[in-house]
Amino acid sequence: MPFSYHPPTGRDCPICEQLLVTDDNQPIIHVQQGKSSSASDFPFHNWFYFVLGYTPMFPIYILQRENSVSTDLILDPFVGTGTTQICCKMQGIPSIGVDGNDFMAYSARIKLHWNINCTTIKAYYKEILVKIRNKYSHYRWQEIDNHKITHNLALFNYGETHEEDWLIYSQENRPKMLLRKYVSDKPFVRLHIIDRVIRDTVEPGPIKDLFDLALTSILLPTSNVRYGPGFGIIKAKDDVDVFKLFQAKIDRMLRDLESIDHKQRIVPTRVLLGDSRQLSTYFDDNSVSLIITSPPYPGDHEYTKHTRLELIFRGFATNLCEFRVIKKRLLRASTTNIYCEDNDGAKIQDLRSIQTITNLIQRRLDEDSATSGFEGLYTKLVREYFGGMYKVLAECWKVLRPGGKIAFLVSDSHAFKMVHIQTAVILREIGEKVGFVDPHIILWQMKTSSSHKYCLRENILIMTKPE
Ligand SMILES: C[S@@+](CC[C@H](N)C(=O)[O-])C[C@H]1O[C@@H](n2cnc3c(N)ncnc32)[C@H](O)[C@@H]1O
Secondary structure (H helix, E strand, O other): OOOOOOOOOOOOOHHHHHHHHHOOOOOOOOHHHHHHOOHHHOOOHHHOOOOOOOOOHHHHHHHHHOOOOOOOOEEEOOOOOOHHHHHHHHOOOOEEEEEOOHHHHHHHHHHOOOOOOHHHHHHHHHHHHHHHHHHHHHEOHHHHHOOOOOOOOOOEOOOOOOHHHHHHOOHHHOOOOOOOOOOOHHHHHHHHHHHHHHHHHOOOOHHHHHHHHHHHHOHHHHOOEEEOOOEEEOOOOOOOOHHHHHHHHHHHHHHHHHOOOHHHHOOOEEEEEOOHHHHHHOOOOOOEEEEEEOOOOOOOOOOOHHHHHHHHHOOOOOOHHHHHHHHHHOOOOOOOOOOOOOOHHHHHOOOHHHHHHHHHHHHHHHHOOOOOOOHHHHHHHHHHHHHHHHHHHHHHHHHEEEEEEEEEEEEOEOOOOOOOEOHHHHHHHHHHHHOOEEEEEEEEEEEOOOOOOOOEEEEEEEEEOOO
16 A cells, blocks of 8 residues: 555544555454463463563464474564564574663573573572571561661671671662662562572572572562553552562473473574664674564653663663663664664655655644654654664665565554554565565554554564565
C-alpha cells in the first residue's frame, strides 16, 4: 500500500480507519491468546521476566516458518532478556545476541548458561538457605520498625561486636540511587543479606551468576515500583517475604535445568553488550542465516527505565552519568534519550514517508500551541529513530549470508500527537533502500491501547538479502 496521509480531522486516525476497511488479514495471534502466552509462563524465559519482552511464540513461529536447523546461526540484535536465543537453544540451533543495556546482556547470558551441574547447585543452595535463615533470625528487625536504622548502626543480636556485620548491614550499603521509596528498609535488608550470603558462599562463576540472577529477578516484586507502561511508584510495602520468593525462583530454575537433555545444554550461544548500529564490528560478514528480533519502536519507551532497579542493584549504573552511557548506546526511541549531537536522522532525510509524518506532527503541535520541551523533540525523535534503524538494517545486511532473512516484530505507534506511524511499512521502505528484497508484512496481533480507541497493529516484517 503506498504511504500517504489524509489531513487529520480532530484526533481521529484516518490510517486506522482505512486499515480497518481495507485490510481483512487475520492476526496470527489472537489478542487473548497473545496475552496468555507471556514469556513469564515459559521455562527458562521466566528466570527473568522483562515487561517489554515479547512472547516466545514469535521466534518459535519464525524458526518453524523458515525451517531453521542446527547448522544455522541465528542473530538477535536487540536480545533483551534472551527470548529469541532461548527458543533457538531449545531447538538445538546456535545463536548470537547483542543488547545495549548492560543488565539485559547480563541476564540473557545467565539465562542461556545451561551446562551447569545441578548436584553442585543443590549443595550450595542448601548451604545458602541455612545461612540466610540464621542471619534473618539474628537480625533485630524491630529496630527498623522503630526507625532506628541509621548510619553504621549494627542490627545484629551478637554478644560481641562483629566487625563485618557492622559494615555490611548499615544504611551505607544501600546504593545511593536505590531510594527508600523504591525499596523499603526491611525488604532491602532481606535482599542485602541474601546477596552477601551468596557472595560469601559461592565462588564467582556460572553457579553464583544463577543465584545472583534469581535474587535480582525478585527485586521488582520486593519493591514499591511498577514497570509498565512507564516507571511508577506504588504503595510502599513495609515488608516482603523475600526468602520465599528467592526459594521459589531457585526451585524453578532447578526444575528447568533438570528438564533438558545434554544436547540442548551444549548448544552454542553468545551474548554481547554493544550497539547494533555497529553489528559488523562484532560479527563476520555473511555469517548469519537468520535475524529474529523485536527492535524498539517509536513508542516513546525509554529502555533503561524498565530495568532501573536492576541496573542500580547490580552496580551497572550507580549515577546519572553511568545511566547516560547506557542510554547513548540505545536507539533513540524516547524523548528522554535524545542528544544535541545525534545525527542518525541524516541517513533517511530523503524519505518522503518520514517527512510526511514529521510535517504532520509539527502541524498538530502548532495547532495545539504545544510548547513543552519534550513535545519539541518529537520530530527529531522520529527522524533519529528511523535513521538509527537504517544503520541497523545496513549492518544486518552485512552480517547476513546471501539468501539470509530478517524477521522484525514491530508495532505501529500513535505516541506523537496521535499521528499514525506504520513502523513496519517504513522499515520495509528503508530495508529496500539498503538492498533487501522480497518483503512481506504479516499481521501478528492487534494490541489494545489505553490512550485511544484504536487497536494498533503489531506486524512481522520479513525481508531477504539477495543471493
Ligand atoms: C523491545 S526490547 C527487546 C525485547 C526482547 N525481545 C525480549 O523479549 O526481552 C528492545 C531491546 O533493544 C535494546 N536496544 C535498544 N537499542 C539498542 C541498540 N542500539 N543496540 C543494542 N540493543 C539495543 C534495549 O536495551 C532492549 O533490551
